[in-house]
Amino acid sequence: MSSPRSSARLTRNRLARVGFFFIGVVMFYAPFALLVRLAGWLWPSSLAGTGISDVHTACVRMPLGWLTQPWMWPTLSDNPISWLPIVVLPGIALVAGPLFCGWMCPAGAFPEFLGRLVPDRFKFDLRTSVRIRPSRYGFFAGFLLAPFVSSSICCSFCNFTHMQNIVSLFAGDLSGFAFLSSMGMLAAAVWIVPLGILTKGGRGWCLTLCPAGAAMGLASGLGQRLPWFARVRANSDACTSCGTCVRECPMRAVEPVEEGVVIDQHLCTSCMDCVAGCPSDALRYGRP
């Protein structure tokens, strides 16, 4: 059971995350897109310099798909901001866990926080329903290979586009809804409903269908083997097996075992909800 102190800490952590997600909106999404504007100022002849500043210019999906498409490599080299999802974000994930997913990605946070309005009894638990890791990396492999059989889903099955449309809507711009495609509608429905508000934690899309999340999860999984990198870590001696961390983890990365809990670093986004919510301080974020 959680204590008043840990409950307050968890609430503070969530509020801090909401704050960071708004920073994510300001950094990546039109009408703000400050990071894209900065890239446009630094590299005026690149896409960030000539194109509209919105989430598509700093897309964290397309460059991953381009990696397996040699005909797109010139575009990668011409646009330094394309290296964000290939080098910068996985690099951060390797060293400190996928902090972008847990703290800065509004497209991941939106269904997570929206899902808090739906009682848990209406939700299913992905962790107990399906083996998440093979699903996630299988989908990622398909994402990388699909362009070879002309069936890329990179842009057509994208939740970031819908998040941009939602942000634009609040800014009074409805143009994102002027044309709707079947794939786009399917992606929006899957992102928000079955893999959003009806999934415990609200992060079903992140766990299974997000290529950027998979790339960062892979980097984080690799980094866990290296002793000097920070991760959320469990101390089984202090654990009372109360189940708070298992319940509160949006990514379903905490698994109960006989001697406490284990954290799947391929899934954990270092959001710290478990660390904040643990009443016995059995979880911490740091080096081993």
Next chain:
Amino acid sequence: MRGRFSAILLGVAMAALVFALGAWGGSVSAGERGGFIMNFPATGTEVGGPSPRELTGRISVSLDAMGLPKRLIQPHVIEVASHVVRNVGDRPYRIRFETRDIDVPLEWHSRDKAWDPGTRVIRRDIAPGEAVDVGLSLTFPRPLPTRPVLVDGAIVIIDDRTGEELSVLPVIVAQTGEAVAGACCE
């Protein structure tokens, strides 16, 4: 061992799901959205087509391929759009977009910062080899007209400085694939 096998099987199934989704998306997209590439200055099949590997010299949308979600929610709006409108010439151009014989309400859009929606001009020089993006949404009356070919027109790129026509890409929107090919309904 059995666990590892089932994990691999699940991974392969998810990869197959991507291919299946992509194949479905591709097939319904032919009835919802005319994605294209366009070159300028160019003539004949070099003008463009559905993709760099398919320079057919025209773009077409056959509404019978439209997916069920689109058919239910927004069947009367289709999009014709390109990320690759490329200057294949040897000098920079400032270009303007026009349509020809497209008599349904339409709306142009571009992600280029220099795009002027009022004049449909990209107000900067596009260097040789450089590409820009452009798209237009076509809104048909509801219910859709019953004639076999709804649009038989073209997208035209014009040199904004000289008025010279640089490239003309025919656009056909029809009820069926046969009508696109001109093989029925005459």
